[in-house]
Amino acid sequence: MADLTMIAANLENIHARIAAAARAAGRDPADVTLIAVSKTHPRAAVLAALAAGQAVFGENKVQEAEEKFPIPGAKLHLIGALQTNKAAHAVRLADAIDSLDRERLSDAIAKAAAAAGRLPELLVQVNIGDEPQKAGVPLAAADGFIKASRARFGAALKGLMCIPPEGVDPLPYFKRLAAMADAHGLAVRSMGMSGDFEIAIAAGATHVRVGTAIFGARPVPPGVIPATHH
Structure with a gap:
């Protein structure tokens, strides 16, 4: 559960880092934007962060985001895998969708944007480690998909996002994403989380996604045994 009294101090610490x-x-x-990942934390935690000067937030699930947003003065990034349905x-609610990764989703976003009369900013999520269990465009298809997305969405396509493999040095993966963004002339590289955002910044991140270091440990659903991390 978010400790509302600690959020301002945590934000100050993260901004200093x-x-x-x-x-x-x-x-x-x-040149580095902090996305405060508020998933699983209550709207009160978002409001506490907003009161402390944080304006950009990240949510994984549309349904949960709809319970907290919109909030005046807050910008919402949807950072989780997005179902076409x-x-x-997502198009109505979000300021940015950071997980564009397949043609069917492009079709759904384009159709929804035409109906809603608004198009959020978009990032292509690249599966930078080609991990079968992760969302994101496979590396072999990434260049073609980025070009197609740029042709379709124009200036709304701002850049790329990735999540590197766990348990290995993330720096080569961050450098690869930055090089890919450079090759396509895209300014935004969303990469780096609570445990590795400083490495990501060294590699050229423009957006870092930090949750637990701001809001504290995520609540454990009833009946779930929390994992231990050594």
């Missing part, structure tokens, strides 16, 4: 990582990489800290809800 982002600034230090950016300066160490010879970058302007203002949720595309219309």
Whole structure:
């Protein structure tokens, strides 16, 4: 459960770490946007973060996001895998959809955007480690899909997102995503989470996604035995 009294202090700490990582990489800290991942935490936690000056939030599931947003002054990124049947809800609600990864989803977003008269910003999610259990465009198909998405959505396609494999050095994966964004002339690279965002910033991240380091441990659903992390 989010400790509302700690959120402001946690945000201050994360912003200080982002600034230090950016300066160490010879970058302007203002060029790195913090996405506060509020999934599983209550609307009160989002409001506490907003009151502390945080404006950009990330949610995994459309249904949960709809329970908390829209909130005046808050920008919502949908960062989880998006089902095509949720595309219309996502287009109406989100400021950015960061998980575009297949043609059927492109079709659903384009149709929903035409109906709603609005198109969120879009990021293509690349399966940077080619992991079968993860969402994202496979590496072999990524260049073609990015080009097709740019042709279809124009300036709304802002950049790329990835989640590197767990348990290995993420730096080569972050560098690969940054190089891919550069090759396509895309400015946004959303990469890096609570455990590795400083490495991502060194590799050129423009957006980092931090949840537990801001809001605390995610609530465990009833009947679920929490995992232990050593």
